[in-house]
Every structure is written in structure tokens, then in C-alpha cells.
Amino acid sequence: MLRPMRAEWDMLFVNSGVKALDLMSQAPCDVIISDMRMPGMNGAELLAEVLKRFPQTVRLTLSGHADRDLVLKCVGATHQYLSKPCRPEDLKAAITRACDLQESLRDQNLRHLMARMERVPSIPGLYIKIVEKLEDPEIPLQEIGDIVAKDIGMTAKILKLVNSSFFGLGREISNPGEAVAYLGVETIKSLVLSVHAFSQFETAPLGVFSIEALWQHSQSTAGLAKAIACMEVAEPKIIEEAFVAGLLHDIGKLILAANFPSQYDQALEMRRAGTLALVTAEENTFGANHAEVGGYLLGLWGLPVPVVEAIAPHHSPTQCTHKGFSPLTAVHAANALVNFERPLDTVFASDTMDSNYLGLLGLEGRVETWRANGGANLE
Numbered sequence: 001m002l003r004p005m006r007a008e009w010d011m012l013f014v015n016s017g018v019k020a021l022d023l024m025s026q027a028p029c030d031v032i033i034s035d036m037r038m039p040g041m042n043g044a045e046l047l048a049e050v051l052k053r054f055p056q057t058v059r060l061t062l063s064g065h066a067d068r069d070l071v072l073k074c075v076g077a078t079h080q081y082l083s084k085p086c087r088p089e090d091l092k093a094a095i096t097r098a099c100d101l102q103e104s105l106r107d108q109n110l111r112h113l114m115a116r117m118e119r120v121p122s123i124p125g126l127y128i129k130i131v132e133k134l135e136d137p138e139i140p141l142q143e144i145g146d147i148v149a150k151d152i153g154m155t156a157k158i159l160k161l162v163n164s165s166f167f168g169l170g171r172e173i174s175n176p177g178e179a180v181a182y183l184g185v186e187t188i189k190s191l192v193l194s195v196h197a198f199s200q201f202e203t204a205p206l207g208v209f210s211i212e213a214l215w216q217h218s219q220s221t222a223g224l225a226k227a228i229a230c231m232e233v234a235e236p237k238i239i240e241e242a243f244v245a246g247l248l249h250d251i252g253k254l255i256l257a258a259n260f261p262s263q264y265d266q267a268l269e270m271r272r273a274g275t276l277a278l279v280t281a282e283e284n285t286f287g288a289n290h291a292e293v294g295g296y297l298l299g300l301w302g303l304p305v306p307v308v309e310a311i312a313p314h315h316s317p318t319q320c321t322h323k324g325f326s327p328l329t330a331v332h333a334a335n336a337l338v339n340f341e342r343p344l345d346t347v348f349a350s351d352t353m354d355s356n357y358l359g360l361l362g363l364e365g366r367v368e369t370w371r372a373n374g375g376a377n378l379e
Contacts, residue, residue, distance in 0.1 A: 001088045001091060002088075002091070002092070002095075005092060005095075009095070009099075012027070012029070015038075015039075016038055016039055016040050016041065017034070017038055017040060017041030017042070017043070017045060017046035017049075018040055018041055020032065020034070020046060020050075021046070021049060021050070021053070024050070024053070024054055024057070025053075028054055028056075028057065029054075029057055030057065030058060030098070030099060031057065031058045031059075031060065031095055031098045031099065032047070032050055032057055032058070032059055032060065033060045033061075033062055033082075033091070033095070034046050034047055034059070034060070034061060034062065035062050035063070036061065036062075036063045036064070037064075043061060043062075043063070047059045047061065047078055055114075055116075056112075056114075058079050058080075058098040058300060059078050059079050059080075060078065060079060060080050060081075060082060060094060060095070060098070061078040061080070061081045061082065062082045062084060062086060062091075063081065063082070063083065063084060064083075064084040079098070079300040079301060080094055080098075080300065080301060081128055081131070082094060083131075083132065083135065097299065098300065112287075113286055113287060113288055113293070114293070114296065114297070116259070117255065117259040118259060119200075119201065119204055119255070119258040119259050120255060120259075120297065121196065121197040121200045121201070121251070121254075121255070121297075124154075124192055124193065124196035126147065126148065126150075126151050126154060126192050126196070127189060127192045127193055127196070129147050130144055130147055130148075130185070130188070130189055130192065131189070133147065134185060141177070141180045141181050141185065142177045142180075142181075144180045144185055144188065145175065145176040145177030145178070145179065145180040145181070146176070146177070148176040148179075148180070148188065148192070149175070149176045149177075154192065154195060154196070155176050157195045157199070158176065158179060158188070158191050158192070158195060159173065159174070159175075159176070159179060162179045162182075162183065162191075184240070186240045186244075187240065187243060187244075190240075190243065190244035190247055190248075191247070193244075193247075193248065193301075193303075194218070194247040194248055194251075197248070197251055197254070198211060198214075198215055198254065201254055201257075201258045204258040204261075205258075205261050206257045206258060206261055207257065207261035207262060207264060207265040207268075208265050208268060209253070209254075209257035209261070209264060209265070209268065211254065214250060214253060214254060217250065217338060218246065218247050218248070218249065218250055219247070220334075220338045221246040221247075221249060221250075221331065221334045221335050221338050222243050222244075222245075222246030222247040222334075223243075223246070224246070224333075224334035224337060224338060224370075224374050225242040225243060225245065225246035225327070225330040225331045225333075225334035225335075226239055226240075226242050226243040226246065226330070227334075227370075227373065227374060228242070228329075228330045228333055228334055228370050229242040229243075229325075229327070229330045231366075231369060231370060231373060232325050232329075232330075232363075232366070234325060234330075238306070238325070238326065238327055238330075241304060241306045241307050241310065241327040242310070242327040242330035242331060242334075244303070244304075244307050244327075245306075245307045245310035245311055245314075245327045245328075245330075245331045246330070246331050246334055246335075248294065248298060248303075248307070248311060249291070249294065249310070249311050249314050249331050249335060250290060250294065251294040251297070251298070251311075252289070252290030252291055252292065252293035252294030252295070252297070252311075253290040253294075255290075255293055255294070255297065256282065256286065256290055256293060260286070263285050263286070264282075264285075266281075266285060267281040267282050267284075267285045267286075268281075270284075278290075279291065279315050289315070291311060291312055291313065291314055291315055292312055294311050294312070295308050295309075295311045295312025295313075296312070298311060299312075306326060306327045306328075307327060309322070309326070309327075309328055310326065310327035310328040310330075310331045310332075311331070313328065314328065314331050314332050314335060315332075316354075317329070317332045317354055317357045318354060318356060318357045318360070323360060323361065324361065325361060325363065329357075329358075329361060329363065332353070332354065332357070333353060333358070333367065333370060334370075336352060336353040337353075337367075337370060337371055337374060340352075341371075341374075353367065
């Protein structure tokens, strides 16, 4: 399947997990793709060992439907999940993207930082189940709701979020099936990802960092980003991606705080003292900022490119080569507006809105409209 790429990639193939580990000890690899069913050592065991020995290697899982239970065991050790049968172009795209992410790291600072982290959120098993079900275009929405309902903790958090003011439903939704029908599968998928990512760190030592404050900020930013995209009459896909990116735009802060609580406290203190912007304090402390960390991780997870591109440069949107309204535009503006309306949230305050960027898009005059119609997200 990958033979046409032999002029672009150096590729090695082995027929067991033991041989893979032996080979990687001699020649470290940028990417590993592992099946699940293998003799001697299954894919879950192999990827867990690769995570331990070679944390900088991007880990992809290739699995058939019969291996679902085994796949769920490897969720914490895999960056991205590919279903069999897998089209050659899908596999090539996943590998290309993983290589591009590795090559894009500035001075390798972020790669080294990620390799040192012990607490990096995994893709939730519930998300994988939903993705598998969505391969059937005829799948009833109620069946997706039934999958969500099997996770009691996730169900409670999703229903709490769905019924919060920033969705503005006007009536209470009491079961996951209703939530899926009202919000759509893509929104539910994004909620599963974000709720899981936050809940994984609830018991982590986070220093002075407040996970609850960040969650509230993320909800408000997501709701306003979606509202802004609607006001600009964006395509439904862009509206959905703006919401997802808004929910996850600051996940890098959570990852840094969970892995390096004392150093992150220092960065926050610099921000509180007003001596440095938070992203500058993070770069001085870690060699990378939270937006880059979050964008890198979500890129490895295989989230849509517009989502990743809305997260990684959300403090410096002019870096983006796309010169039209995009999820990045919505998230950048929403993040700045939410922080402006809540000035006491100094920990999460970002740079001011980039008027040059909005001017390039011809949107500078739209800011007051977005603020005036922001609704519950700015209350």
C-alpha cells in the first residue's frame, strides 16, 4: 500500500511487536503504525511500550471492527485511530500529517517538552465508539445517544453542559438521545473530547491553576465563537469547527499545568504581576506556549485541520496563511471578547484582538456587532 511513497519516506516493516521494539532501539522512528492482532505481543502492549521507551514517536493504531475491545485498551497509548479496511490515501494522509507536525516544531522545543510529559490526555474510548458507528451513514441518532448513555459520568457532564445558558435551548434536555438529536453528532463528539480531556486532570496536582475557571472560559469562548460564525453566515462545517476549537483552544494550559505545576505557577505569577503576557511567560519557561502545545496534541489526535489551525495560532492569527473568515477568526475574536468582558480572569487573559488581522479580512467593523449579540457567553 505504501510502496509509491518509498522515494519520500524511509520505511521499515516487521511482523511482530518484539521485532518492532528491537528495530526501534537501533533506529528510532518518527511514526509507528501498529495492527492490533499480532503474535506474541498485541498492538496495545506494543504501543504502550513504545510510549514508555520512545515517547517522541507518533503512534498510530490500525484496527478492524473485531478488535474493538482491544482497541479501547490502547486508547491511552495511541495518538490516532484508523479503521480497517483503510484506504491507501487515508493512511498516507495520516502519516504525512504526523510527519508535518514533527517537522513544524520550532527548534524541537515542543517535541522535547511533549516527550517529558507524563500526563497527556488520551482519546476517549467513547469517542472511538462513536466514530466507528458513524461509518454507517444510516446510523440512527438514538443509537449514538445510547452509546453516550453507557458512560454515566460523561452523560451527566454533557447534559449539564447542554442545559447551561450558553446553549440557550429554552427547554431542558434530559437524555443523551435528545442531546444528540438537538446538537448533532459532531457537536457531541467535540463535547466528549473536551469533557474527557478536562476530567482526566481533575485529580492532578495543578498548583494555583483552576481547572473550573478554565472550563467556564472554554465554554464561553466556544459558544461565542459559534455565534460569531453564525453572524458571519459561515458554512455549517465552519460553525461546527469554530465551536470545537473554542472548547479546546486552551487545552495546552491544562496540559502544561498538569505536567509542570510549579513552573506553570511561576508563569501565571508573571502574568498576574503584569510583567509579561502569558504566552511570553510560557515561552520563557517552557520554550513553547499553550496554544502550540494544544495544537500539536490535537493535530496528533487527527482533529480536522481547520480546528488545529484555529488553536495553534489563536494568539497570533496573522501567522495563518488562509485569508478568509475561518474557525481561527471566530476563536481569536471570541477569546478576546470573553476576556475583555471578564477582566478579573487575569490568568486567562490573552492579547488584545488583532485589529490588523481583522482589517486584512475586512471584519474590523464587525467587532461591536459580535459583542452586542454575544448573548449569555458574555454575561
